[in-house]
Ligand SMILES: Nc1ncnc2c1ncn2[C@@H]1O[C@H](COP(=O)(O)OP(=O)(O)OP(=O)(O)O)[C@@H](O)[C@H]1O
């Protein structure tokens with residue numbers, strides 16, 4: 706007989722492996738190593754927080770892992786897919802199937818309702834079910850706001866739409882770039898809670914933040930400096946998002 710627990714405990718996914726990954730912008734005197742040889746292992750199912758000063762390469766790291774940017778060198782495998790040496794157009798399928806993005810300023814389409822913002826991703830990617838969209842919005846606490854436009858929603862509500870949008874394709878890995886950066890503490894915590902919940906369902910979560918308090922909820926905390934991983938620490942007991950405060 707099948708082990709019932711196998712159905713209850715989601716298999717961890719969304720592992721990441723980087724070896725000597727570089728990314729350079731500009732040429733000549735303006736040349737800049739945004740990533741200067743990054744080695745990094747993220748285990749499937751880990752929630753990792755990335756800290757570091759402005760310009761240290763955090764967003765570049767996230768974008769390279771998410772297939773938005775191509776690295777110039779090094780080796781990169783994300784959720785079982787080797788991204789090294791792929792052309793930008795080849796990364797489209799990877800992005801569509803494997804990762805979900807959450808941005809600081811939500812990036813919702815202003816002329817679409819909350820529901821339509823999520824539906825459009827289901828339509829475009831062919832992943833997930835249109836009929837499941839209301840349920841997803843309900844899960845993020847927006848049952849009564851589905852037919853509102855972004856301008857009719859608070860920042861926290863907009864970010865929750867964007868989390869529902871990111872989850873609609875059931876990604877292996879969620880990449881969040883300062884997801885609470887534009888939110889107050891109480892609203893930010895509801896967003897952290899949703900990201901933690903997504904992680905507890907087995908997904909990898911990689912979250913960039915300027916807010917060191919958020920590091921307490923991570924399994925691991927990475928600090929970037931000058932395009933390199935400066936330090937990596939493991940949290941023996943990651944905190945509940947509800948206990949995080951700043
Ligand atoms: N498209 C680009 N063209 C040229 N330079 C870029 C580009 N994107 C990033 N950079 C440069 O690469 C470096 C790393 O940028 P990145 O956005 O990754 O930093 P960050 O750690 O996310 O900073 P912040 O905390 O301010 O968001 C910076 O010096 C930045 O100016």
Ligand SMILES: [Mg+2]
Pocket residue numbers: 763764765882
């Ligand atoms: Mg950034």
